[in-house]
Amino acid sequence: MQGIISLFESGLGLPELWAFVIGVVVFSLLIFLFIALFVIVAVWLERKVSAVIQDRWGPMRAGLTIQGELQTIADTVKLLMKEDIIPKPVDKLLFILAPFIVFTATFMVFAGIPLGPNAYSGTFDLGLFYLIAISSLGVIGIVMAGWASNNKWSLYGAMRSVAQIVSYEIPIALILIAVVMYSGSFSVKEIIATQDTGYGIFGWFLFRNPFMFVAAILFLIAGTAENNRTPFDLPESESELIAGFHTEYTGMRFAFFFLAEYANMFVVGVLLAILFLGGYAPIWHVAALADIPVLGWFFGSSGFWIILKAMLVVIIQMWFRWTFPRLRVDQLMYTAWKVLIPFTMAIIVLNGIWMKLFNLI
């Protein structure tokens, strides 16, 4: 982002303030474009993954080939054209605000995500802390949506969502401690730099010790629960709660929830990539590529690696969704409080012992 601002400042000769404002706007638009593009691809991919797992074809009629690649665009156009219903008994202000808060929380997370060593919007010393804190802000929007809808199913969905996210925040935070024990810093750049040892995937925290491997799996489970996806989709379980907290939302307002859900999937993917898969660090360094103008940029700082790794996690999440049935509420709470939290605590302790044994401290 600094690069863009300085480009406006020096390249176009704009005053500092204007350059800053325009730079911020341009950068946010770029992020928005990226999210929209990702969601369009991810929704299509999700439907295709589900189709393949169920031996079906999936969308095949919208688009130029038989794979229905324009399906999501058709859906978006349709959602844009739908009537916007605001039921009479709702709390109007909260009802309108809720989807935007949910989306904004997800949107803000992207500010802390680095795509390459030089491609990030801001430098945070507590970058990881920021990511976790902001990504769980969306639950406020969900509660607002559930409360404002004046619908019992919405309220149930919202309440379940709060209980779920509050519970699953804890194992995630505890796993962060395990990671930070290795990196010694909360800065995302620092964490990635610690993993970029030159040994390719063997530098990743995933393979540092057996407990970190378990921690990665637990993080994936907790992350899936964080963004309310099957098998943890209790806030919007359609067989019990109609559509949970977004039962009363139509057209574009619903699309924002949709957008936020898929963007959240990407966030979990990126977090997992940063924490365990080496972030934007390439899987192998090819020194010869760095000097070639386009390829060097593409494999160096374009975000290719981190997006690839995040996409992998996103696909694994989709795989989860079309494999597992939904958990019961008590099973959900059992998983969080009686399995994930004790296990993560044990991982921290064992990590410390391991590091002491191998003189890594």
Next chain:
Amino acid sequence: MSEAQRIITPRGHQDGIILAKLDEVLSLARSHSQWYLQFGLACCAIEMMATAASRYDLDRFGAMPRATPRQADLIFVSGTVTLKMAEKIKVLWEQMPAPKYAIAMGSCAISGGPYSRHGYSVLKGVDLIIPVDVYVPGCPPRPEALLEGLVLLAEKVKKEKLLSQKFSKKRGGAEK
């Protein structure tokens, strides 16, 4: 689709080529994205479920099942509409956002079917309470027949011109 052309005569519009073309594109997109609310009432519901399953796969047409009427574009009324249930169908229909469509599946939903003469508790056709776009006859229809109904509906949606209609209304109701 001679049937389609016969019923839906193209509306006259003088809104310029851009609006008309845009309308065409938008209607094309809408015709490929009909999220449906399933309203299974009797034996036809089983065929409807079979249609959504792997063998016939409604998802190929861009049709996604939605649990809430607020996010649905299309309602499948499949089965015997009793008077007690008719009220609920009406409520659900009114909760759907426009533009919305309905498909009546099976003899019972279309006209009461076998209950049309002596069924004291059966509504004689769901089109008495909600406007039905496509009638899929059969007792019950094959899954392919329902898919044909969906294709017929898509043909109908493609011919709609929502934008032109809206703007001509704003300009003083040239539509009439």
Next chain:
Amino acid sequence: MKNYFINVWNAFYTALVGLKVTFLHLFIKSVTVKYPLERDKVPANSRMKLEVDWADCIGCKACERACPVQCIHIDTSKALPEDNLAATKNGTARKLLVSNFTIDLSECLYCALCVYPCPEDCINMTPNYEFGKYDRKLLIEQFAPFSDDDRAKRQAFEEELKKKKLAEKAVKTKEKE
């Protein structure tokens, strides 16, 4: 404590088994019939749409009486001088003209009870299932190839005949008295 770990391991292990099952389905060929492009073969004797070969109908109304939901309607009239009625394919001479033969396909049960009593085998179930319509009135199928004017003409002729008969009867009864 031991149970707890066994439980956790079982949960994890069975989840992996589930993931394996769905993963293997990536390599199974799709079972979908891509309907508008290809379709299932329907057995030749399957009961779908009713079809009537009007040229063979003798207007006996056996099917109308057999129908459990009364969705068949047949009107017959005496043949006009200009209609020359050919014999049916079974060789039966047609004495009446079927001026109106409608089947309300929206009420039809597809039970085939109308097929068996037909003496001329002219009403049949066909394996055609694609006849969705935009309007319910279009589901009332008319099999007699006459325009409404034609039908009105025939009805008028029929009524004239009836009147004539009544008049003749009246004359006869008067003569008897």
Next chain:
Amino acid sequence: MNPKKLYELLKKRFGEAVISVDVENSIPPKYVIQPDKVHEISEFLKNTGDLEYDQLMCLTGQDLGNELSVVLNLFSTKHYSSITLEAKVAREHPELDSVSDLYATANWHEREAYDMLGVVFKGHPNMKRILLPDDWEGYPLRKDYKPADAWHGMPISKELSHKHN
């Protein structure tokens, strides 16, 4: 137990309440009883040692023309025998004792008989319509039932429904 023997046993115990037994024309044998003794007789049949009719297979209402009747099909899982009880009730005030405290199955079946024929079961915990809407008028399975023109503004008969056709 032999139907004739059972009839004599019942006659001895309940006297006039047991009217007749039909063995020839009815399988299983049909005992016609007084409506005000249905509960007592069922209780006796259920709890007596060598009878033990512990299952109610079906409870049906009938319209016999000038009177209504309620038929209970009882079955003994232990002795593998079944009998039919029939109680005839007046058309004007059809009232009967509920057997829902003896057989849980009777709960819904009695509600159905009430829904379709208007037979009131005294002592039933929740005597209201089960299939038709609560504000429905008339009892459709009575032979003199004439459906109304409309319910909540929705026409019922086909002729009224499709006047425009």
